[in-house]
Amino acid sequence: MSRRIYHIQKALPELVELEALIEEGRDVMRISAPAHVSHAGEKLPIYSIEMGSRATIAPTLALIGGVHGVERIGTQIILAFLRSLLHRLEWDEQLQQQLQRLRLLFIPLVNPSGMWNNSRCTATGVDLMRNAPVEAEHRPPLLVGGQRISAALPWYRGKKGQAMEPENLALTSVIEQTLFTQPLCISLDCHSGFGYRDRIWFPYAKSLLPWQGLPEAYSLTHLFEHSYPNHGLYLFEPQAHSYTTSGDVWDYLYDGYQSQNPNGIFLPLTLEMGSWTWVKKNPQQLFRFHSLFNPILPHRHQRILRRHSTLFDFLMAALANQSAWVPDNQQHRQQLNARAQERWYPDIARENSLLTT
Ligand SMILES: [Zn+2]
Structure with a gap:
């Protein structure tokens, strides 16, 4: 093991695992590192991985994780899915055919310095999900809606008028390049730490009013609930039903997509895994900060890693079969x-x- 890997393994095993997957999948992946973050004497890459069709019009699924560093489970479920996808591609002809028509994009670890520190924000103290140049239309809740008072307090947006943080510039540039030309795309940004239920949020975070993508969000929700009537796992809802915020990156990206591609369909979804149940079942978790956001007991961790693969498979199938849910008039x-x-x-x-x- 190299000195670099040894150093990173202790604080950021997810990055080591991601690099091992990149090594393994090199033949079927298109890999780039749109930014590096200097932290703890290391240059930590933010990787972007593309798989499947290269056609600019191929429907695209983007899976994003690790925007909030402490929510490691988001990165881990994407890595688990990526591993299983690579291993299935070795033999599953239907999957191979599906990927000839679909494009997949993975950015599994957006905030490596935050994950290194077991912290929600970046090492510079900025909350990436409050950092985009978007203002809430209604007064957002104090602090949690985003604040510019101090980087020492949570939900810090960064200084007014400054460019977004390098992590967000990397994320937004990849999404702009990969998704903005697509007529149909879904992104799923994987988080944890809010509530007892797993929620699937759609825009806006900035507004209490209905979002213009509501018909497609409803149709996709209905298709999932109709296809998996016994799943009952997810609460699909507009993010603003939980709380409104300023600076949400997906609000920003959605508006950017819509202005370039007014007839296109982009559903930026957030998976918010309800970690409070894990804490309730294991109250010892209350005493360690990062365990409020991540399943600690091995059986529960395993269960969470496989729990969402149905959703990922569903999203791929939905994109490959758009006539089943995208309204045509x-x-x-x-x-x-x-x-x-x-x-x-x-x-x-x-x-x-x-x-x-
Ligand atoms: Zn989060």
Whole structure:
């Protein structure tokens, strides 16, 4: 083992595992490192991995993890999925054919200095999910909605008017290059630490009002719930139902995509794994900060690593079979929008029905 690997292994085994996977999958992966972060005497790469179709119009799934360094489980579930994908590609002809039509993008570890420090923010104290140039439309909750008071407090946005942090510049440049030309793409950014349920959030974080991608979000939600009626794992909802924030990178990227590609479909989803159950079942976890965000007991850790592979497979299948859920005309979109409003914005749906009757 080289001195570098030995040094990194202790603080950041996820990076060592990712590099081993890159070595293993070199023949089927297109690998780049859009940025390096200097930390603890090391230059830590932020890797981006592409697999599958090179066609610019191929539907694309992007899996993102480790934006909040302490939420290591997000990175780990992506690495587990990537490993299984590589091993299945050795023999699974259906998967090989599926990847001829789909593009996959992985950025499994966006914030290596934060993960090294077991901290939510970067080593410079910035919360990457509050750092984009986006302002909440309604007054966001104090602190958690993003603050510019001090890097010593959580949810620090960085200084006003400054460019985004290098980690976010790397993330956004890869997403812009890879997804902004695509007519259909889904990203899933994997987090943990909020609530008892696993949530799938869609935009906006900045606004309490319905998002324009609501019909497609509803249709995809319905397809999942219809296809896996006994799964019952996820609570699909707009992020703003939990809390609104300023500086959300996916709000920023969605608006950028939409302005370049007004007829395209981009669903930026966030998986927020509900870690409070893990703590409730094992109250000792309360005494270690990083264990509030990560399953500690081995059986639970194993279970979480496999728990979300159904979702990843589903998203790939949904992208490969868009006629099953993407509305193909305006009337269909409006119907889906009405159902989505009944489900997630019942007050607005009621007002609309009063206006039309
Ligand atoms: Zn997070």
